[in-house]
Amino acid sequence: MINIQKYVQAESLEEAYQLNQKRSARILGGMLWLKMSDNTVGTAVDLCRLGLDTIEETEEAFSIGAMTSLRQMELHQGLNRYTRGMAARSLGDIVGVQFRNMATVGGSVWGRFGFSDVLTFLLSLDTWVELYKGGLMPLETFVFLKRDNDLLVRIHIRKKPGVFVYQAMRNQRTDFPVLTCALSCVQGEYRAVIGARPGKAMVLGDEEGLLAEGISQESAQAFAAYAANRTPTGTNLRGSAAYRTHLAEVLLRRNLLELGGMQKWN
Ligand SMILES: Cc1cc2nc3c(=O)[nH]c(=O)nc-3n(C[C@H](O)[C@H](O)[C@H](O)COP(=O)(O)OP(=O)(O)OC[C@H]3O[C@@H](n4cnc5c(N)ncnc54)[C@H](O)[C@@H]3O)c2cc1C
Known part of the structure; x- marks a missing residue:
């Protein structure tokens, strides 16, 4: 049980x-x-x-305070318009509504949890983290930084024209995911993010140009197999490494086909 000796509502950062x-x-x-x-x-x-509990939207970016709840992000019209519903889709299966009303984006990102839908979702966007002392840095860098005593102040998502899709596999509703998979194509650049491996979400690009000619059944299969093979997976009580590798390929192929307008799953 946690034991708190002194509680302070800070007056300033x-x-x-x-x-x-x-x-x-x-x-x-x-x-x-x-x-x-x-x-x-x-x-x-x-x-x-x-x-720090607001989402501000401008022409160029979203600025999301650390104390913003996951539910606020899930329901935010602008964020869902920009991500084509990926905010709602990726966050909407985290436990339940009351839980998402309390869980903050600051705690979720600071925690850098391996199982995180939140990180998988945010890594597929052009997301930056604003730290009080550390300043601005890409989320991709922050995820692998050692924890220190800084403060996470805001998350910034730069709006670039793109398309986004998300899939996760859970053994049962409200449980932690067995695997998470987001895919984006921003300004022609594909970015696959695979999380709950069970390690931290990792980003994979199309370095081999497998999608250079666009998305077809064949190129989707080829890229999904390539990315799944390059994603280290492990075993825990929710699934084996082999099952996760299989899921990575399946979810990524589905995401690609959906992104290419060839299939819709949810
Ligand atoms: C039972 C359970 C099931 C869950 N299932 C899922 C799931 O399926 N998918 C998913 O993505 N997530 C899941 N989560 C994680 C959850 O969504 C939140 O990410 C988690 O609870 C942390 O958010 P919080 O606001 O409660 O942070 P807290 O618990 O308050 O804080 C978490 C850590 O971050 C630090 N911290 C918080 N805010 C800041 C800040 N602004 N600056 C610096 N440090 C900070 C705290 O000191 C602490 O170390 C689950 C969590 C639980 C408890």
Whole structure:
């Protein structure tokens, strides 16, 4: 059980950052993951008074505060318009509505969880992370950084013309996914993201030009097989490595066919 000795609602990012420099301090998101740990937290730092719970949309980008809930993102019209419904599709199977009303994008991205639908979704977009001290960096870089005592302030998604699709496999509803798979084609560049391998989501491009002539049954099969073979998978209680490799190929092929307008699954 988690034991919190002192709770503070920070008045500024600087105050939150300073409080978080102590090893026993923790930043609070929705606390859904944090509360499951068996830990004593010296100071729990709540960012709830810092106005970080909004999604701002401009012509060029979305700027999403760290305290924005997954449910806000799932329902956001602009985000769904831009991603062609991928926000709702990727986030809508995470546990249940009450859970997604509380889970924050800050906690989800900071956690860098291997099983994360959130990371898989965001990695298929041109997503940047804004850290209080570390500044702006691509999510792809942030995912592999060592955890430190910085603060995640906002997520930025740059709007570039593109198409996006998402599939995940769960053994049963509300469970963690066995495999997640997002696919985007942004300004002609394909980007496949495979997560819950069970390791962290990884990004694969079409370095071999297998999709250079466009998407057909054959090129979809060829790229899906190529990407699945290059994706390290592992075994845990939800599935074996061999099953995950098989799923990666199937979900990616389905995503490609859907992106190419040849099939629709959901
Ligand atoms: C039972 C269960 C099932 C789940 N199933 C899924 C699933 O199927 N798919 C999926 O994608 N996710 C799933 N998740 C993860 C969930 O969606 C959230 O990602 C997770 O709960 C973290 O979000 P939170 O807001 O609760 O963060 P918290 O638990 O509050 O925080 C998580 C970590 O991030 C740190 N943190 C939080 N905010 C910041 C910040 N702004 N700056 C710096 N550090 C910060 C905290 O100190 C903590 O270390 C599941 C979680 C649980 C508990």
